[in-house]
Amino acid sequence: MPEDSTTEVTAAGIARLAGVGRAAVSNWRRRHADFPKPVGGTETSPSFALGEIEQWLRDQGKLAEVPLRERVWQQLAGHPSGTVAALVHAGCVLLLRRERPRAWTALGALPDARLAEVLPTALEETLTARFGVPRAVRTPTPSETVPAVPLLRAAVELADELGGPREAFEFLLGRHLDANPRQYTLTPPPLADLMAELAAAAAPEGRPLATVVDPASGTGGLLRAVPHATALFAQDTDPDLAALTALRLALHGDADIRAATADTLRADAFPDLAADAVLCHPPFNERAWGHDELAYDARWEYGFPARTESELAWVQHALARLRTDGAAVLLMPPAVASRRSGRRIRADLLRRGALRAVVALPAGAAPPYGIPLHLWVLVRPGGDQRPPAETLFVDTAGLVPDAGRDKLPWATLRTTVLDAWAGRGGEESVARAVPVIELLDDEVDLAPARYLTAPAAGGTAPELAAVRARLDETLRRTQGLAPSPVPARSGPRPLTTVGELARTGALQLRTGGSGTASDGDDVPVLTEHDVLSGGAPSGTLPGGAASGAGAPAEEPVLVAEGDVVVPVLGGGSVARVVDAATAGAALGRNLQLLRPDPAALDPWFLAGFLRGTANNRQASSFASTATRLDVRRLQLPRLPLADQRRHGAHFKSLAEFEEALRLAARLGEQLVQGLYDGLADGSVEPG
Incomplete structure (x- = not known):
């Protein structure tokens, strides 16, 4: 080179x-x-x-x-x-x-x-x-x-x-x-795949998605998810993104690629296009979308969108670029389903049979990650076709355990949504086809949760009784683990630092946050939140490239049993010893790993002294908005290995006591909230 x-x-x-x-x-x-x-x-x-x-x-x-x-x-x-x-x-x-x-x-x-x-x-x-x-x-x-x-x-x-x-x-x-994570709004690859599969499922049987358009293409992730298209059309206001999308799609396959740079709503680059499908992740809550200059645009077949309803402008643009019976799948913020300013357009979409399904995704499915976004599935109705009598509603939020919203079960989500579309049953708390006549009230609220049978929020009475029994057992165990302080008898001890131990080879230091997953691998990530809360690894590694497959994997830092993991941000005094159940997970961002040599350092001794409040204070630096821990400056006493293990046994007992307290707190909160919910929805009676 x-x-x-x-x-x-x-x-x-x-x-x-x-x-x-x-x-x-x-x-x-x-x-x-x-x-x-x-x-x-x-x-x-x-x-x-x-x-x-x-x-x-x-x-x-x-x-x-x-x-x-x-x-x-x-x-x-x-x-x-x-x-x-x-x-x-x-x-x-x-x-x-x-x-x-x-x-x-x-x-x-x-x-x-x-x-x-x-x-x-x-x-x-x-x-x-x-x-x-x-x-x-x-x-x-x-x-x-x-x-x-x-x-x-x-x-x-x-x-x-x-x-x-x-x-x-x-x-x-x-x-x-x-x-540059804040510079781009990306559609995660599993969601892009689901949207492409939904569009294919909504198309007439036997008709392939030959021509597909994304009018807000970004980096091209949605179009790249379409497997066998012959022509792909992309448009974006950013000329750099349009160029990157064109090159990405051309390198990905042999479809005819047409990419343009312009504001889609104001200057549509493909006004005569009649595509088989439209996939779109439009910009949300955009006020300057062209409301004043586009009042008489021919695309507003279902009503002129209010200034605050830019998403409904994108919906109608997508329908206008479809052939008859062509399908569109758009990612939408949940407010679009219920805002009063859009109820007339929503009603007309239902009456004419254009809106076929609304799918509520779990929070964390796509940015902004704190909001449970919706998928709208639309089909351009034909002139002589009778509109369908029902609209499908799917709510997948209940499929995600509360402990890990950043680790979505995409395979389960995909199967649930596609099975619901195909009419293959399922619980009414997840999917239901609702008669259109029931939707056309004064609000025309299309939030799926409104039409699905909610399960008992707090659990049944026997389930709550089981929680109570676990809480009683945990409280008894906690009482037995409660330590008794013993006054110290020895004087000051010689100290060393983590940095000195690393230089002498007594331990290794590794920093987390890097690495990607190989195709087919599902490597859990031990996140900063997991360490602070004492939970199991809840994160997942990104693919070879954040935007999809095709790039090789970078090796992550994997934790092993006996490692000590310390958060470096936030100013807390926390250190976690990795057990057999956590071993093999990747080390997440803002975490430092200390791997002690078992012949020189006891891991519980190391973790215990790293948690000292004064120790953390002297090793921390302070900025205007955050505290950062310099792990190399943390101190611990120089002790023989036998004395280290004696201290380590006490530190391990403290950790078990702490975990029992956490479990008791979680069970107590679950029982209290469950009883509130049960009394409110009638699933339990006052005792």
Whole structure:
């Protein structure tokens, strides 16, 4: 791979290259006079030449070899034109590599200067053949190509390593999305798959989804979920997203791709389209959607949406772009089902048979994750067809256990929703087909929970009696575990720090939050909340790329029995010893793992002293809004292993007492709320 003198890397990037924290990079800059000087950035956030940093790390013995994927990502992130522009340029070359491999082989053999000169012509031919004119992907100019040549060569090399251009682009796109989580609103891949399957199920039997459109395409996740389309149409207001979507879809399959940049409601790029399906995750609660200038638009067949009903404008746009009997599936905020300002449009959608189903998803299914969003399934009615007499309502919130809303059972959700659509039964607390005439009241409230039979909220009387019995048993056990304090007899003890123990090899330190899952793997994640609450691992690893399959997995940090896990944010004094049931889970964000050598350190002794309030206070630093724990500064006494184990046994007993108290509190809350609910809904009688 050619040397790259133009790519810059930040302190965070250096830390990733060397496998250390940012504090270590700051220390290197202060202590080593030969550390490379900044070449860009700002005084508070400088950037450095990647080549100089790699050479310095090798000279210091801190870097054996930079993985290809990490090097390509650093080149991408440090590109002078910006990460997105570099990602588009890399995608163009990867598409050339996919569509015309022999042409790239010949071009790749040229010197860098000559390659930068002739590459735009080859890209223009490839992009025009794939996307037509006009198109969302602009051909880079020779002047733009010159600084990108090392990156472009590296991207093709990465494709060879990862298994193809699609896999390389998915990896790079996934890293970019992971690095900018607040910049993009993504539809999780399992939800995108469910929406595509619902659209296929709603289409007439035997008709494939050949032509599919997403009028708010984002990064293209919904269209990528359609398996056998022949033509995909995407539109987005952001030109960068439109270009990334076009390249992503073109690298994913052989469908005809048409992507456009414009405001869909104000300037529809495909006004004459009659698609088989529309999939859409529209922007929510948008006031400036074009209410004033679109008052007489022909798309408002079901009524002119109020200024506060932008989502109903998207619903009618989707119906307008369908052929007769074509299906649309839209992700909607729950308020759209019940706002008074939209009741007339909802009523007309029902009367004319356009709205076929409303599916309530659990909270956490898609951003914003704290709200239980809805799926609306619509079909464009034909002129002589009789509207269906019923509308399907599905509520999947009850399928998610209260303990883990960030670990959704997508397989169960998918089966429940598709079975309900197919009419394969199910409990009336989950799915029910409601006569349209019952829905057309003054409110036209389409919230599924209103029409489904609610199960007893607190449980039956025998179930509550069982909770009471468990509570009695737990309280007796708690009383038996209650410790008795014994006055100390010894004086001050010599202390050491976690940092010193790590330097001598008595323990290892690892930081959580990185890693992705391989295809088919279901690795649980021990989250910060799990450690604080004493719960089981409730998180899940993202796929090879945040946006979908195709990218290789990165190895997470897996916890083992006897490890000690400490949260580093928040200012609490918590340390958890990993047991056999938790072993094998991945370490989550904002957690530090300490892996003691059993021949030198007892894990319960270590965890117990790490929980000391004064110990945590002296090892913490304070910012304006948060407290951060420097685990290396935590102290513990120097004791023989036998004395450590004696202390550790007491600390373990305290942990068992603490867990019994937690269980008693949970059971008590469950019993109290269950009795409130039972008395309120009549499932139990006053005693």
